[in-house]
Amino acid sequence: MNPSPEPLHAATRRPRRASILDVAALAGVSASTVSRSLRGHASISAATRQRVVEAARELSYSASPQASGLASGRTHTIGIVVPFVTRWFFVNVVAGAYEVLHEAGYDVLLYHLGTADARDRFFERMPLARRVDAVLTLTLPLTEEHTLALRALDMPLVTLGATLPGVGCVRIDDRAASRTAVHHLLHQGHEDIVMIAGVEDEREFGFASSRQRRAGYREAMESAGLDAKADIVSAETYGLEGGAEAMGVLMDRPMLPTAVVTEYDELAIGALRTLRRASIAVPGRLSVVGVDDHEMASVVDLTTVAQPVQEQGAVAARLLLEALGDTDGSAPGEVVLPTRLVVRGSTGTPFTRTP
């Protein structure tokens, strides 16, 4: 083994990256001219710019974001704050936003705020300050203090899946989505329709969308004159396992409903697992419908109300870029994207004891 892994033709060590001065020297101009040329300022002669660009290429120069950020006050970075980094919905929203932001030259700084405590700490210390130019928050249950801290940042802000007064927002109509799911079951003749909804811990998981979807379920039941039958089982944990357990709870009851609607697909998928293991026929004995159109919905043949996920991320990103362009804080819009029912094999006519 060679104790010194460096080649002996020294000078190769730490090939200090070229600075703006190196480029300036090579192009025979001043640093300011380099700066302006490279950022496409109008007031630079084509010839000069040409020389500068070539010099920069020659030295593989690109400006230090740190330095230019410090000098200009812009970071060219967007912060995205998510409650779950691994869940299908969030992952896809981030992916959608990422593409748009990256295209526009922005880097993405990801913050994962999985617990209410993490959120409290985060908004207290506000690591976003001076690190990003704008913020996208996903579906986070925010307290008064959180939103105040966010506003104090005084930078473009867009929320996704949750509304904040006066803040740009992208979402679907969660109530309508939920109603659509229930209506589908009603049309098939179901009356005993129970909802499996997400964790019911306001501080930790108080997602606005969750409240809305629960409300949508109740509305649909009510408008069908089935208020008395409306019944919501809350999952104990987020995701698949939560749905699986909730279905177990439902099965322990004396009477099984004929249909279940879930707040989101992962709950439905978990429920389907429990049903399969218990050999309960779907949709023969029980129909199941979700909301999302999760990638795996097609695999388990789940009927669901599809929402555009990557697109929501993309739209949110564009809203942010728009706000970043304006100097005046033009009215931040609210964009509501459409959902649509996707009928698959997990729903059918209700089970009856004596057909």
Add this chain to the structure above:
Amino acid sequence: MNPSPEPLHAATRRPRRASILDVAALAGVSASTVSRSLRGHASISAATRQRVVEAARELSYSASPQASGLASGRTHTIGIVVPFVTRWFFVNVVAGAYEVLHEAGYDVLLYHLGTADARDRFFERMPLARRVDAVLTLTLPLTEEHTLALRALDMPLVTLGATLPGVGCVRIDDRAASRTAVHHLLHQGHEDIVMIAGVEDEREFGFASSRQRRAGYREAMESAGLDAKADIVSAETYGLEGGAEAMGVLMDRPMLPTAVVTEYDELAIGALRTLRRASIAVPGRLSVVGVDDHEMASVVDLTTVAQPVQEQGAVAARLLLEALGDTDGSAPGEVVLPTRLVVRGSTGTPFTRTP
């Protein structure tokens, strides 16, 4: 509508964030003392530090990462480079790494390099330079030029799922994982075992793990004296749809094998969807086994070889932190994590025409 959304009690506008000088003034010390106190330098009297910390809290001061980065040469940011942002494996690796890095005070900058072109552009412009302190690359097929550019960065580097000579690496034994899957089928009496593997485009998807898993399959078949039957079908696209289509291709052949092993679970899950739609019994007519233990594997009852995913991310992150601590470039280790067979309901004894 109020045309001026600002409160009239002016002065609230843009409450310039406190700088280190403000804190220094309030605490009655110099800027350097503030800097040292806040970063826990040893040579500061407890009393002074106390005063500084309080002053900082009072003004909700926290250092600008831009400025401190520029001055110190460290960014307190780690770059993670992934080929897919939405795929289960990558998402979970990122999540595992994120927790560890975040805990250690590092921010995470995410780069998505979905196509070979994107990779070429990325490594040419190297936006990582001066933006991060260390880099974690996930399973990327890297060309000579890419790795050179990466090395020229001269910062700690760890790869996950792919080995790079002289670079720290975290992975599983992909060949062994694949062999385990095949052995499981062999033990059940299968001989007609076909592999469904990922896209076979070296430039775009030439993942090392893919090559290794294919090799493992061949080895296992060979050591069972079944070389002649070894047969690999490559998917056309990455993920579920790829597996679904590949299974379709397989079904169009005159003879269906009795078992299929896939390179990773999403392919297996896609294959299962195709099989269900074609009403081909699993495992009655065909057994299916994957590699990963994807979250959904339990839902579709898929037998698979489990690998620890978040843990791989966490281990990689720790390797990075270690390298960041050392001043000498101590030998970057290679960590190989164990896999284990998880038997579920998608595998069974081979189908025979005349039982």
Add this chain to the structure above:
DNA sequence: TTGAAAGCGCTAACAC
């Protein structure tokens, strides 16, 4: 159209 000079907000080397 270009250059000189003054920072951006911090940290680090050197004094004391």
Add this chain to the structure above:
DNA sequence: GTGTTAGCGCTTTCAA
């Protein structure tokens, strides 16, 4: 222990 003095590598007035 603590303060002083230089920068880190850019952008941005302000002049020319």
